[in-house]
Amino acid sequence: MAVVFEKTKGLTDAQTHYCPGCTHGIVHRLVAESLEELGVLDEAIGVAPVGCSVLAYKYFNCDMHEAAHGRAPAVATGIKRVHPENFVFTYQGDGDLASIGTAEIVHAAHRGEKISTIFINNAIYGMTGGQMAPTTLIGQKATTAPYGRDKEHCGMPLKMAEMLATIDGAQFVERVAVNTPGNARKAKKAIKKCFQTQIEGKGFGIVEVLSTCPTNWGYTPVEALKWLEENMIPYYPLGNLRTPEEVE
């Protein structure tokens, strides 16, 4: 018997506080496996956000730093400039990166900081109880949009990956999803390429991961995966938006 799948060294033994079926756990694992497989786990410094993944520093088995809401790219910039030999990544949700932290992520990308960002887009504010996020879909119900998001009142959902891909400093931009085993495997490939971009000193990289929030969406974990596929992927198309040539 050969072991084909076991827990990566990139994760600690702490049990996560995430709700049952929350895909944060899958993305944590993909990031941790990528760090281990690229051999940067010992040099890695992660920056945790505010939001559901606020306790991410307990789960990644590398040095971690907590940042104020939305400011993870700014903190990561400081860490990377002081320790250019270390591998620095941020792990942020959509309430953190696409709302309060938009300025930080845009300018970190604009400056071409050699950091990597994992952006979890689940189209809602999870930790605070299901409020509407900039990424909430039209018609999607949230506690602050009880009749569904209205385009006239709230505008269209923000496409962060497309927006950041217009910035020259953002060298690697890709959107992936973790709704099926196949997509999860593709997501890991994208995360590894994104990390490779930093390791080779090419510049800023971001992977947007479409993720679920069964609790606040009001579905079972399995229904939530289906909802993601039917509603989120058509509006947030998967695929690579930018790759530096040598990393391809």
Next chain:
Amino acid sequence: MPKVKGKVTFKENLCKGCGLCVSVCPTKIISLDKEKINEKGYHPATIKEMDKCIGCANCATMCPDVVITVERMTE
């Protein structure tokens, strides 16, 4: 083609009973054990007919809590 056999082990007390592994198993052998309640208070995922497992690791790929270890043997 050689027959591939798999063996899956669950760290039962870490399972949150979300059922994602159940939904992605191509051979439909994973179920939530309604006769058991784990330390967290959930019905943990289990496999009753392990000999049907093909070791594809789909379940482990989708498990958010890294409960699952997969082994594979080629006969």
